Amino acid sequence: MPQSQSEAAIESVAGEFVFTRVIDASRERVWQAFTESERLMQWWGPAGFTMLAANVDLRPGGAFHYGMRAPDGSEVWGKWVYREIVPPERLTVIASFSDEAADITRHPYSPDWPLELLSTMTLIEHEGRTTVTVQAVPHSATEIERRTFEDARDSMDEGYTGTLDKLAEYLAKV
Amino acid sequence: MSVDTLSTTFAALADPTRRAILARLTTGEASVTELAQPFDMTLPAVSKHLKVLERAGLITRGREAQWRPCRLKASPLKDVADWVGHYRAFWEQSFDRLDQYLTELQAKEHEHDSESP
Numbered sequence: 500m501p502q503s504q505s506e507a508a509i510e511s512v513a514g515e516f517v518f519t520r521v522i523d524a525s526r527e528r529v530w531q532a533f534t535e536s537e538r539l540m541q542w543w544g545p546a547g548f549t550m551l552a553a554n555v556d557l558r559p560g561g562a563f564h565y566g567m568r569a570p571d572g573s574e575v576w577g578k579w580v581y582r583e584i585v586p587p588e589r590l591t592v593i594a595s596f597s598d599e600a601a602d603i604t605r606h607p608y609s610p611d612w613p614l615e616l617l618s619t620m621t622l623i624e625h626e627g628r629t630t631v632t633v634q635a636v637p638h639s640a641t642e643i644e645r646r647t648f649e650d651a652r653d654s655m656d657e658g659y660t661g662t663l664d665k666l667a668e669y670l671a672k673v
Numbered sequence: 674m675s676v677d678t679l680s681t682t683f684a685a686l687a688d689p690t691r692r693a694i695l696a697r698l699t700t701g702e703a704s705v706t707e708l709a710q711p712f713d714m715t716l717p718a719v720s721k722h723l724k725v726l727e728r729a730g731l732i733t734r735g736r737e738a739q740w741r742p743c744r745l746k747a748s749p750l751k752d753v754a755d756w757v758g759h760y761r762a763f764w765e766q767s768f769d770r771l772d773q774y775l776t777e778l779q780a781k782e783h784e785h786d787s788e789s790p
Binding site for chain 2: 504506520542635639
């Protein structure tokens with residue numbers, strides 16, 4: 500891979516994927532479009548896909564479970580488990596691919612792709628138009644980071660305890 | 674289920690020091706000492722970062738006699754770039770459809786408004 504492409508890949512990751520779009524509609528409209536089942540049935544999914552189902556249980560721990568038919572006839576199901584719901588400004592979900600029974604599955608095209616994405620969507624309105632920002636990071640990545648951070652913190656604690664012991668020794672002598 | 678490789682790659686790339694190390698390696702192989710130079714960091718601290726990168730399959734450590742050169746392995750980066758490309762395309766298309774849907778919705782509402790007495 501050419502150097503510039505490697506560098507671009509490194510920077511494009513920088514921990515997160517970010518995507519922004521300005522929509523010519525109020526925040527409330529955009530929020531409704533993302534959270535109401537009947538509306539989602541009318542627009543969700545990429546070009547050429549038809550919606551089969553859009554079940555919405557809008558509460559923390561609930562889910563948006565959807566099914567689509569791809570141009571080649573195959574079915575693709577997905578699931579957004581809601582984490583944080585702040586209408587009409589923020590929605591945080593764990594997004595993954597799924598099957599009709601709403602179990603989580605691997606990505607249909609590549610087993611290397613993230614199983615779960617921690618995604619946050621924020622809506623900001625200005626003069627009647629809404630800027631939608633989607634930030635996503637592989638959820639497992641955040642778990643690995645958390646574990647790595649905890650491992651590092653634990654070894655820091657050991658070092659700290661050693662120092663405190665020495666201080667105590669010293670103070671005892673003085 | 675075991676952790677997918679992309680998540681491991683993302684986790685490895687989440688740290689700015691590790692990203693800088695990788696960026697340096699895109700210009701060619703380097704020793705640990707060379708890699709540590711730009712950072713106000715001990716060699717053991719840099720080695721910890723290199724371990725993370727190695728475990729994620731982003732670098733290899735050579736076994737040449739005097740030193741162990743670190744080399745970049747580009748294929749996990751390519752996998753990330755591919756995934757980002759696909760995911761970006763998914764959102765582009767989804768937002769195109771959202772745009773169209775809301776435009777039509779608002780047009781219908783204006784028709785309705787102009788029809789009412």
